[in-house]
Amino acid sequence: MGLRRLGRSDLEIAPLVFGANVFGWTVDQAAAFRLLDRFIDSGLNAIDTADVYSRWAPGNKGGESETMIGSWLKGSPSRRAQVVLITKVGAAPGEDGKGLSRKSIAAGVEASLRRLQTDRIDLYLSHKPDTGTPIEETLSAYEALIRAGKVRAIGASNSTVEGLRQALGTAAAKTLPRYEVEQPEYNLVERKRFESGLRDLCLQAGMGVIVYYSLASGFLSGKYRSKADLGKSARGAAVEKYLNPRGMRILSALDQVAAARGATPAEAALAWLIAREGVTAPIASATTLEQVDSLARAARLRLSEDELRVLTEASEGF
Numbered sequence: 001m002g003l004r005r006l007g008r009s010d011l012e013i014a015p016l017v018f019g020a021n022v023f024g025w026t027v028d029q030a031a032a033f034r035l036l037d038r039f040i041d042s043g044l045n046a047i048d049t050a051d052v053y054s055r056w057a058p059g060n061k062g063g064e065s066e067t068m069i070g071s072w073l074k075g076s077p078s079r080r081a082q083v084v085l086i087t088k089v090g091a092a093p094g095e096d097g098k099g100l101s102r103k104s105i106a107a108g109v110e111a112s113l114r115r116l117q118t119d120r121i122d123l124y125l126s127h128k129p130d131t132g133t134p135i136e137e138t139l140s141a142y143e144a145l146i147r148a149g150k151v152r153a154i155g156a157s158n159s160t161v162e163g164l165r166q167a168l169g170t171a172a173a174k175t176l177p178r179y180e181v182e183q184p185e186y187n188l189v190e191r192k193r194f195e196s197g198l199r200d201l202c203l204q205a206g207m208g209v210i211v212y213y214s215l216a217s218g219f220l221s222g223k224y225r226s227k228a229d230l231g232k233s234a235r236g237a238a239v240e241k242y243l244n245p246r247g248m249r250i251l252s253a254l255d256q257v258a259a260a261r262g263a264t265p266a267e268a269a270l271a272w273l274i275a276r277e278g279v280t281a282p283i284a285s286a287t288t289l290e291q292v293d294s295l296a297r298a299a300r301l302r303l304s305e306d307e308l309r310v311l312t313e314a315s316e317g318f
């Protein structure tokens with residue numbers, strides 16, 4: 001599978017990233033191992049997690065997803081070299097109440113490395129902006145980790161255009177490492193945030209972009225078409241907001257494009273993202289082996305210009 005470089009880093013990923021926020025939530029450890037094996041065996045290589053996954057599940061405190069990935073890596077040492085491991089810090093306040101302070105990052109990386117049972121994180125992301133910490137402090141904390149060989153490259157998630165511009169400017173002015181990747185929410189139903197300036201900035205800066213909620217929490221699979229469908233999975237409530245005329249128009253365009261290619265709507269929605277200007281790869285989580293196989297097919301599906309236009313036009317009006 002053709003690999004894509006992440007910004008100016010030396011990391012290269014296949015154009016579909018596994019989202020591991022389901023581990024410890026809707027996926028237990030045995031199933032997680034099977035899903036990861038299948039994902040890597042199908043030629044894909046990047047896994048996205050975070051220190052806080054999946055603390056929202058009853059009985060969890062965060063760290064369960066990294067712990068499962070660590071056990072999987074430990075069980076098959078040759079895997080580590082095949083995987084581009086992405087994790088995040090800073091969604092929860094650190095010990096000093098600041099998510100991206102030097103202290104919080106220094107403690108966060110050790111805890112993540114321990115849970116992941118590895119000596120390095122390939123791509124370490126600021127999970128969300130921390131306006132209480134100067135960006136120079138955050139970037140110099142990352143610089144220390146890169147020098148120590150604990151982190152290969154850094155990135156950010158959920159940035160504002162202004163915040164990202166400031167981070168890139170500070171990195172250049174102070175000769176600190178820069179964010180090589182941005183991770184925004186982006187999919188056929190949620191286009192506004194990425195397409196209003198963030199994409200242009202990432203393109204200008206030559207950054208990698210890995211987008212999340214690529215399937216709009218499963219809505220773009222087409223399995224939720226009415227309120228009666230919302231009980232089909234633990235995520236039903238998250239997609240209710242898309243049950244409107246625009247959402248239905250998008251699903252009908254996906255049905256049309258998918259049927260013509262012998263694909264599923266989810267695969268067509270992911271292929272649209274993979275072809276989208278400025279996007280390096282979408283992230284999607286999967287809860288079954290069939291879904292992993294489907295993600296691998298999506299990574300290989302190349303839609304024609306006409307097919308892409310049908311989907312882009314159906315999702316206008318955002």
Ligand SMILES: NC(=O)c1ccc[n+]([C@@H]2O[C@H](COP(=O)([O-])OP(=O)(O)OC[C@H]3O[C@@H](n4cnc5c(N)ncnc54)[C@H](OP(=O)(O)O)[C@@H]3O)[C@@H](O)[C@H]2O)c1
Pocket residue numbers: 018019020021022026048049127157158183211212213214215216217218219221233234235264266267283284285286287288290291292294295
């Ligand atoms: N940076 C951030 O702030 C941030 C925030 C959120 C998420 N993320 C990342 O993005 C990842 C993905 O987010 P997400 O899982 O919430 O949303 P998503 O990728 O939009 O939705 C994934 C869900 O869709 C269903 N699905 C997956 N593949 C399918 C297929 N081929 N056919 C039909 N249904 C399919 C599964 O749900 P069911 O089987 O339950 O129906 C799956 O859990 C997370 O794991 C995380 O790594 C990052």
